[in-house]
Amino acid sequence: MSTLGSARKRDNKAAYLFLLPWFAGLVLITAGPVTASLVLGFTDYNLIQPPEFNGLENITRMLGDQRLHHALGVTFKYVLISVPLQLAAALGLAMLLDRGMRGLAFYRSAFYLPSLLGSSVAIAVLWRQIFGAEGLFNQLLNLFGITGRGWISDPDTALSTLIVLNVWTFGAPMVIFLAGLRQIPVMYYEAAQVDGASRWLQFRRITVPLLSPIIFFNLVLQIIHAFQSFTQAFVVSGGTGGPSDSTMFYTLYLYQRGFHNFDMGYASALAWLLLIIIAAFTAINFWAAKKWVFYDD
Amino acid sequence: MTDLKERPTPALAAAPAPARIRSRGHSLLKHTGLGLLTLIMLYPVLWMVVSSLRPNNVIFRSPGLVLDGLETQNYGEGWNALASPFGHYLLNSAIVVLGCIIGNLVSCSMAAYAFARLDFTGKKLWFAVMLGTIMLPIHVLIVPQYIAFSNLGWINTFLPLIVPKLLATDAFFVFLMVQFIRGLPTELDEAARIDGAGHPRIFAQVILPLMLPALATTTIFTFIWTWNDFFSQLIYLTDPDMYTVPVALRSFVDATVSTSWGSMFAMSVVSLLPIFLAFLLGQRYLVKGIATTGIK
Numbered sequence: 349m350s351t352l353g354s355a356r357k358r359d360n361k362a363a364y365l366f367l368l369p370w371f372a373g374l375v376l377i378t379a380g381p382v383t384a385s386l387v388l389g390f391t392d393y394n395l396i397q398p399p400e401f402n403g404l405e406n407i408t409r410m411l412g413d414q415r416l417h418h419a420l421g422v423t424f425k426y427v428l429i430s431v432p433l434q435l436a437a438a439l440g441l442a443m444l445l446d447r448g449m450r451g452l453a454f455y456r457s458a459f460y461l462p463s464l465l466g467s468s469v470a471i472a473v474l475w476r477q478i479f480g481a482e483g484l485f486n487q488l489l490n491l492f493g494i495t496g497r498g499w500i501s502d503p504d505t506a507l508s509t510l511i512v513l514n515v516w517t518f519g520a521p522m523v524i525f526l527a528g529l530r531q532i533p534v535m536y537y538e539a540a541q542v543d544g545a546s547r548w549l550q551f552r553r554i555t556v557p558l559l560s561p562i563i564f565f566n567l568v569l570q571i572i573h574a575f576q577s578f579t580q581a582f583v584v585s586g587g588t589g590g591p592s593d594s595t596m597f598y599t600l601y602l603y604q605r606g607f608h609n610f611d612m613g614y615a616s617a618l619a620w621l622l623l624i625i626i627a628a629f630t631a632i633n634f635w636a637a638k639k640w641v642f643y644d645d
Numbered sequence: 646m647t648d649l650k651e652r653p654t655p656a657l658a659a660a661p662a663p664a665r666i667r668s669r670g671h672s673l674l675k676h677t678g679l680g681l682l683t684l685i686m687l688y689p690v691l692w693m694v695v696s697s698l699r700p701n702n703v704i705f706r707s708p709g710l711v712l713d714g715l716e717t718q719n720y721g722e723g724w725n726a727l728a729s730p731f732g733h734y735l736l737n738s739a740i741v742v743l744g745c746i747i748g749n750l751v752s753c754s755m756a757a758y759a760f761a762r763l764d765f766t767g768k769k770l771w772f773a774v775m776l777g778t779i780m781l782p783i784h785v786l787i788v789p790q791y792i793a794f795s796n797l798g799w800i801n802t803f804l805p806l807i808v809p810k811l812l813a814t815d816a817f818f819v820f821l822m823v824q825f826i827r828g829l830p831t832e833l834d835e836a837a838r839i840d841g842a843g844h845p846r847i848f849a850q851v852i853l854p855l856m857l858p859a860l861a862t863t864t865i866f867t868f869i870w871t872w873n874d875f876f877s878q879l880i881y882l883t884d885p886d887m888y889t890v891p892v893a894l895r896s897f898v899d900a901t902v903s904t905s906w907g908s909m910f911a912m913s914v915v916s917l918l919p920i921f922l923a924f925l926l927g928q929r930y931l932v933k934g935i936a937t938t939g940i941k
Contacts, residue, residue: 359763359764359765360765360766362759362763362843362844362845363759363763363764363765363768364759364765366755366756366758366759366763366844366848367755367756367759367760367771368755369751369752369755369756369811369812369813370752370755370756370759370775370812370813370819372812373752373809373812373813373814374774374778376793376812377786377790377808377809377812377814378778378781378786378814380789381785381786381787381788381789381790381793382781382785382786384788384789384792385785385786385788385789388788388789395792395795441682444675444679445679449672449675450672450676451676451679455679455683456932457924457928458683458686458687459682459683459686460931460932461686461687461690461921461924462686462687462690464869464920464924464931465690465917465920465921467873467875468872468873468875468891468916468917468920469873469875469890469891469892469894469895469898469913469916470894470912470913470914470916470917471689471690471913471917473894473898473909473910473913474689474690474693474910474913475689476898477906477910478689482705484689484692484708487705487706487707487708488708491708516686520935523932523935524935572780572782575782576782576783576784578875578876579873579875579876579891582875582879582895583875583895583898586898586899587899599784599876602784603876603880606787606788606791607791607880612788612792615788616788616789618784619782619784619785619787619788620785622782622784622785623781623782623784623785626780626782630780
């Protein structure tokens with residue numbers, strides 16, 4: 349008994365030593381700042397004068413902030429359109445690639461590469477050219493006799509170019525789907541074929557239920573990810589979120605308030621609202637998961 | 646790429662002859678479709694590379710990928726377009742990346758060892774907290790962090806980018822390593838313990854050598870993410886002398902306003918080259934990494 353106790357103690361000491369950097373990070377870099385930004389969210393703070401408590405003023409300001417409402421609309425639209433499209437592409441391609449086919453490794457690499465490049469400034473620069481008035485996309489349309497427009501300079505289409513960019517990066521969830529599909533025992537499909545089940549029926553009754561935990565996982569992850577998109581909108585719009593605020597992502601608005609206007613109190617309140625929105629979406633996802641996600645065990 | 650070759654699924658290998666013939670025609674169609682899609686997916690990037698080797702006035706009328714000649718002038722112009730030669734920004738990025746890799750490797754592996762192998766009070770709680778921080782958006786941290794770092798006089802240094810990594814704040818790498826260590830047999834640690842090794846020695850001499858694949862995955866992802874990271878580098882680095890590649894590239898875009906796409910493309914290609922190399926060399930670890938943890 350006493351040896352067990354002393355072994356426990358020794359483990360404790362070693363564990364906390366090993367965890368020392370992590371604990372320091374938790375306090376100084378993560379939990380501390382999260383708490384601090386909650387407090388700052390109720391202040392007026394411009395980095396020069398000390399923060400001043402202003403009660404619920406930031407919240408009432410949010411309620412009346414037209415640009416914020418617009419930014420929320422843009423962000424929701426971006427998330428709700430680009431994530432389903434991206435995941436549909438990822439799942440579709442993963443299904444096509446799942447059989448032990450020739451060139452699988454090549455296709456997987458080719459489709460995966462864009463998701464490594466997609467968040468870079470370089471690709472955003474490229475996008476700016478491609479969908480510009482004289483860009484590659486219009487040149488290609490010209491070959492078919494179609495006259496394009498300035499896709500990025502037109503407020504009606506600017507957001508779509510960013511949605512296309514996000515869909516383009518379907519490779520990362522595709523690789524996760526591929527791993528998941530390989531876990532489904534082949535005998536299920538064989539049994540279904542013997543019973544004469546069509547491909548669609550096999551997809552509906554075998555693939556979707558057995559893959560649902562992974563679909564769910566990708567959905568949660570990509571939604572969280574999409575809400576935080578910043579670089580592409582920033583570079584494509586030259587930091588403005590334009591034209592006419594049509595690419596004003598939430599994070600871009602937050603950046604402008606905080607690091608252009610040095611309105612740190614309001615920016616902190618905005619950051620917490622983002623956290624709450626992301627948490628709410630995740631919670632809704634988990635709640636809805638009970639209805640459609642199938643766990644084997 | 647050959648090491649990624651997949652074994653055929655038993656269903657297809659054992660399929661009766663007629664089914665195989667049918668699937669052969671089917672497979673030709675599929676390969677055509679997939680080949681076409683591959684081309685569409687990679688076309689923008691290939692076109693950028695080709696365009697970086699074209700004179701400026703040709704870029705706008707050449708949607709194709711065939712080069713008439715090699716115009717390397719863009720690279721020279723782009724390299725010297727900003728206050729410092731582009732190599733300066735590459736070096737800055739390399740320093741940040743190196744610091745972040747070392748930080749993540751050391752701090753995350755230590756934390757992972759504790760979570761995976763040691764028994765301590767509050768383990769479940771701290772593990773849950775660690776998982777919770779994975780999902781935390783950087784935006785709720787950035788304002789107070791910025792205030793703290795600016796009070797320390799760290800703005801326009803690389804410290805705000807590197808120090809957090811030394812403190813294991815990239816929690817998904819901790820998670821990735823915990824998963825990996827849990828998969829290692831415990832017999833080896835036990836043997837080492839019987840031989841009188843303490844935890845530091847077991848960690849350094851038994852576990853670390855065994856977890857090289859997880860360390861490789863961490864290295865490659867840290868490399869790619871840090872190299873691409875724009876938001877925090879934009880915020881902390883405002884002095885052109887301290888610019889990293891993404892921030893420099895962005896200032897290039899704003900300064901030239903689409904007049905010299907050639908040199909802009911040239912530097913974009915230069916900035917993507919390290920990512921591409923990391924992808925080529927580390928594919929195996931990348932694919933394994935995202936397949937096990939679902940990271941991007």
